[in-house]
Amino acid sequence: MNDIPQDAEAVLRLAAQSMFDVLASTAQGAMVVNREHRVVWISEGYKRFLPALGFRDESEFVGRRVEEVVPNTLMAQVIDTGQPILVDLLTNKAGTFLVSRLPLRGPGGDVIGAMGMVLLDHPETTMQPLMTKFACLQAELDETRRQLAAEQSRNRRPKHRIIDFVGASAAALDVKRQARRVAQTDATVLLLGETGTGKELLAHAIHAASRRAARPLVSVNIAAVPETLLEAEFFGVAPGAYTGAERKGRDGKFKLADGGTLFLDEIGDMPAALQAKLLRVLQEQELEPLGSNEVVKVDVRVIAATSRDLAAMVARGEFRADLFYRLHVLPIRLPSLRERAEDIEALVDVLLEDIARRGGLAPKTLDPGALRALAAQRWPGNVRELRNALEQAFLMSDEEQLAPEHFGLTEPPLPQAPPTLPGAGAGTLAPTAAVAAIGAPAVGAIPDGARAMERADAAPVALDDPSLPQATLGARKASLEREAIAQALRRTHGNRMAAARLLAISRATLYEKLGKYPELAAMAAAMAAAAPSRASVTAPAAWTATGPG
Numbered sequence: 001m002n003d004i005p006q007d008a009e010a011v012l013r014l015a016a017q018s019m020f021d022v023l024a025s026t027a028q029g030a031m032v033v034n035r036e037h038r039v040v041w042i043s044e045g046y047k048r049f050l051p052a053l054g055f056r057d058e059s060e061f062v063g064r065r066v067e068e069v070v071p072n073t074l075m076a077q078v079i080d081t082g083q084p085i086l087v088d089l090l091t092n093k094a095g096t097f098l099v100s101r102l103p104l105r106g107p108g109g110d111v112i113g114a115m116g117m118v119l120l121d122h123p124e125t126t127m128q129p130l131m132t133k134f135a136c137l138q139a140e141l142d143e144t145r146r147q148l149a150a151e152q153s154r155n156r157r158p159k160h161r162i163i164d165f166v167g168a169s170a171a172a173l174d175v176k177r178q179a180r181r182v183a184q185t186d187a188t189v190l191l192l193g194e195t196g197t198g199k200e201l202l203a204h205a206i207h208a209a210s211r212r213a214a215r216p217l218v219s220v221n222i223a224a225v226p227e228t229l230l231e232a233e234f235f236g237v238a239p240g241a242y243t244g245a246e247r248k249g250r251d252g253k254f255k256l257a258d259g260g261t262l263f264l265d266e267i268g269d270m271p272a273a274l275q276a277k278l279l280r281v282l283q284e285q286e287l288e289p290l291g292s293n294e295v296v297k298v299d300v301r302v303i304a305a306t307s308r309d310l311a312a313m314v315a316r317g318e319f320r321a322d323l324f325y326r327l328h329v330l331p332i333r334l335p336s337l338r339e340r341a342e343d344i345e346a347l348v349d350v351l352l353e354d355i356a357r358r359g360g361l362a363p364k365t366l367d368p369g370a371l372r373a374l375a376a377q378r379w380p381g382n383v384r385e386l387r388n389a390l391e392q393a394f395l396m397s398d399e400e401q402l403a404p405e406h407f408g409l410t411e412p413p414l415p416q417a418p419p420t421l422p423g424a425g426a427g428t429l430a431p432t433a434a435v436a437a438i439g440a441p442a443v444g445a446i447p448d449g450a451r452a453m454e455r456a457d458a459a460p461v462a463l464d465d466p467s468l469p470q471a472t473l474g475a476r477k478a479s480l481e482r483e484a485i486a487q488a489l490r491r492t493h494g495n496r497m498a499a500a501r502l503l504a505i506s507r508a509t510l511y512e513k514l515g516k517y518p519e520l521a522a523m524a525a526a527m528a529a530a531a532p533s534r535a536s537v538t539a540p541a542a543w544t545a546t547g548p549g
Ligand SMILES: Nc1ncnc2c1ncn2[C@@H]1O[C@H](COP(=O)(O)OP(=O)(O)OP(=O)(O)O)[C@@H](O)[C@H]1O
Pocket: 164, 165, 166, 167, 193, 194, 195, 196, 197, 198, 199, 200, 201, 202, 265, 306, 307, 383, 384, 387
């Protein structure tokens, strides 16, 4: 009687032989390939696949290299590695097959060829549940790949334009003017400003207005990438430089931005060792990927940004002076929100609209008290912080109009009716009263605006005073224009729309003129923030008594 052998080696030999016999007899077809990858034998069953593979008979097939006659086969890989592929799906022009591939070894253990078996043809019917799952996973993978590619190309398109930089204050207009100018050049731009002042927004806007707009905009937040990975992130990795995921190599951000713009956020966090390399790329427009001796040419415009004091870092030896000067070619300083409190109203309008649109919610507005309360804050986080505050209040409240309490604030006192001081010109709001009209704002509230009110409310130039030197026509016109605008703003409590109407000019023209007279712009903001009602164009009773009427 033939029993199972006792020693392990004999058991294994028996198992292998039995397995082979079972596979070979149940398989739909089998083939043997020699060390040179040539087909040396096919089973009877295999012959029925020949027409679908494009062969009339066995003689056309046997003797040829397997990779030439069976598309997508991995038989060559099994011979070259000596590793079996026990179960696999093979798809080619003949259909989809469940296959198994085993190396064949000679007496010395060397691989002398391989055997391939078609375990099942039409697995889509015989192995339906598995195949359905496979097809679903494949479809999901394809879709994810497609989405990733679309996302990557979307991420590399500019998200903002210069008109998206909200603000009509002199400081905001100046930023936009500078942005338009630098967009016409290819030189390096350095954006300086506190956190949340719109540096990233402006980087997108400059790229969008530049000749590179159709090419990628690639961003790197230097502070967010671990120091050890930054070099590879910037300059890329040559194929074969590393094992594992990096084996195939990958492009760095400079290469990805080729022809376009690279936005380097938080440039002040650049490690010293990399600063020299960055300088070289900026100067030469060429780089060496990690693990490569080849120099790669790139054409990249760099926009860098920082909220740190780079000049002080240079002085302390923390930032290379040569890199600083290379970056500092076209610096643009973004003003803090405190410096342009007059833009808060416009920002609030745009941000509230955006919050509602993004959340698919009904729009909300601010009541005048809330606007005054917001204008009285310091906003160390600038526009980002303002946006967050609005978002929070928007989501936490059911009211259509947001009040100071929705921001955890109390309403600053309403302006008192200002008395007319003796000697003040007709319709002129006396300086001290104007400052008092702002109420008592919270710490640090619009002090610049208050000062501007004092300046802007100084008595108009007395054009017929014989003691004054003869003014030119231009100077007289400017003085009249300035006074007319100041007066209209006073009559409308700083409401620019209403002031423009009183002056019979468009709002855009008024904004343009306010850009010319920043002290009037600041005064308008301070008054609007202190005004009892934004819509009112009628001066309060106490004013009309002595006002221009
Ligand atoms: N002038 C502006 N008009 C409209 N939105 C603005 C303006 N400035 C900033 N924002 C908005 O405020 C948020 C913060 O802006 P951004 O990220 O550009 O600031 P940042 O200066 O780059 O900040 P950080 O230094 O923290 O990276 C964004 O939602 C941006 O759209």
